[in-house]
Amino acid sequence: MEKYDVVVIGAGPAGLTAGIYAGRARLRTLVLEGMMPGGQVVVTSHIENYPGVGPTTGTELIAEMSEQMASFGAELKTAPATSIESRGDSFVVSAGSDTFETRSVIVATGTAYKKLGVPGEEEFLGRGVSYCATCDGPFYKDLEIAVVGGGDSALQEALYLTTFATKIYLIHRRDEFRAVPILRERVRENEKIECFCSCVVERINGAGGVESIDLKNVKTGEQMTHPVAGVFLFVGLEPKTEFLGGIVDTAPDGFILTDNDMKTNVRGILAAGDCRSKLLRQISTAVGDGATAAFAAQCLVEDDQW
Ligand SMILES: Cc1cc2nc3c(=O)[nH]c(=O)nc-3n(C[C@H](O)[C@H](O)[C@H](O)COP(=O)(O)OP(=O)(O)OC[C@H]3O[C@@H](n4cnc5c(N)ncnc54)[C@H](O)[C@@H]3O)c2cc1C
Structure with missing residues (x-):
């Protein structure tokens, strides 16, 4: 079984940012994406509120993020994660017939339209x-x-x-x-x-x-x-968290509960972006969550700090 420091589930803005930060921190990083990188952003016609980037399309923004992530060595694999199993100090993430062992998991699976x-x-x-x-x-x-x-x-x-x-x-x-x-x-x-x-x-x-x-x-x-x-x-969003099978605590509406460092109640499992219980679901907040989650994973893997 392939071994990683971090497995990120989902390659929207949160997952791609986590991949950039974890890859740049030289953690062995795998990003699993169930469909195509970009998440909700690739279906967004016009983005004008992402700081520092003039009006752009989701496709352009995601192409840049994906390239940046690849440049830091994070691997991207097209496979929907189906479960996370805890094994002492590590986890086994399954994606169909593939399984990956990892010290930490960042769940960044976003939302689907209701x-x-x-x-x-x-x-x-x-x-x-x-x-x-x-x-x-x-x-x-x-x-x-x-x-x-x-x-x-x-x-x-x-x-x-x-x-x-x-x-x-x-x-x-x-x-x-x-x-x-x-x-x-x-x-x-x-x-x-x-x-x-x-x-x-x-x-x-x-x-x-x-x-x-x-x-x-x-x-x-x-x-x-x-x-x-x-x-x-466009009548609301629901989190894509069913595959977790209750392994982490969620709010009654299914969004994952975390602290300010993106940590869930399970040591080693973090959550970032729209799948998390929070006030504002935007690209800028997803990106911030992804960066924080990757850093928290780094602290766990390198210094055993949680
Ligand atoms: C129509 C529309 C317009 C928007 N306009 C703006 C805007 O102008 N500005 C702005 O800032 N925000 C906008 N948003 C919100 C923004 O797109 C989201 O906040 C942002 O995409 C959240 O990023 P995320 O990475 O958390 O989740 P997502 O973008 O949803 O990405 C999650 C990814 O995880 C993948 N995934 C899910 N389950 C699994 C699994 N089991 N295994 C592997 N992969 C999985 C999905 O396929 C997806 O690629 C808009 C959203 C929509 C829908």
């Missing part, structure tokens, strides 16, 4: 229902679509989708959007976006693909149907 849970959502996934504006936006050139959600992601991606669609119905179940004021202002000023607050989607309708959505105003009870060719859903 499902809306309405009829039509599963049926039309990939045929009009999408969770990724950068992936699917271009299919909706000159068409009318709906975006569901009220946070930063929903408003930011609705604005991006105006590049393609002629009209966007922005649907939010509450009275007011949660997104930061600058995004709210831009949405208000954009003539292509029509907002439906206090409204919920009850059903997504269609035949071969999406053709319309049924909405209900939760205050008045009014029901309406809007013809749309696509529905983009």
